[in-house]
Amino acid sequence: MTEPLYRSDPYARDAAARVTAHTEEGGVICDTQLFYPKGGGQPGDSGWIEWDGRRLPIATAVKHDSGASILVPAEPTALPPEGAHVTLMLDWERRHRHMRVHTALHLLSVVIPLPVTGGSIAAGSGRLDFAMPEPPADKAALEQALNDLIDRDLPVTENWITEAELDANPGLVKTLSVKPPRGAGRVRLVRIGQGGDQVDLQPCGGTHVSRTGEIGAVRLGKIENKGKQNRRVNIALDT
Incomplete structure (x- = not known):
């Protein structure tokens, strides 16, 4: 595949594709993977499939065993037939908000340099769970530090390393609950900042904005007690 x-192009909003298969559950698989499939705490994309003057709303996307995205219709209805040439269209505003939140959560793991035990992303908000026995002493200072990083407008880039290289550098993995996907022989790293301005580097398969300034202002929400050793830190986009 x-x-x-x-x-390869997280800013693509639509794409031409051909339907290659249907699933038993009524999902659609295409030869172009525009829709991000649910994984790593990030929801699957939603949007539409258009063909022959028809439009099929897509509620979400999940990953097939092959790695392809299964597009899940919002309601049971006629599907584009196998072999049909279609246009895939994202709910771009929702996807872009996922990108902004996901990148902001990477920065949250910088201002709170503790092991991450869980996380979740929504369209406009997100949270990370940390191995944090005591709540932070100054929540306002954390929020300011997070927004200061965002305001630096740092570039967000990627590169790939082998699984052996990751094994030799276990400190790259911040998340205790979600491990990088393995089996393909290589692992994608997301880097924030370059050279002496680099602030974060960690394995991640999700979608991100190209510069931190695109995130916009972020508010720190509730810091919840999730057990003796865990705290949940919530964030939300201002707009």
Whole structure:
């Protein structure tokens, strides 16, 4: 399978495709992977499939065993037939908000340099769970530090390393609950900042904005007690 479009060009909003299969549950698989499939705490993309003057709303996308995105219709209805040439269209505003939140959560793991035990992303908000026995002493200072990083407008880039290289550098993995996907022989790293301005580098398969300034202002929400050793830190986009 070719590199998914959601990874090679996360700013692509639509794409031509051909339907290659249907699933028993009524999902659609295409030869172009525009829709991000649910994984790593990030929701699957939603949007539409258009063909022959028809439009099929897509509620979400999940990953097939082959790695392809299964597009899940919002309601049971006629599907584009196998072999049909279609246009895939994202709910771009929702995807872009996922990108902004996901990148902001990477920065949250910088201002709170503790092991991450869980996380979740929504369209406009997100949270990370940390191995944090005591709540932070100054929540306002954390929020300011997070927004200061965002305001630096740092570039967000990627590169790939082998699984052996990751094994030799276990400190790259911040998340205790979600491990990088393995089996393909290589692992994608997301880097924030370059050279002396680099602030973060960690394995991640999700979609991100190209510069931190695109995130916009972020508010720190509730810091919840999730057990003796865990705290949940919530964030939300201002707009």
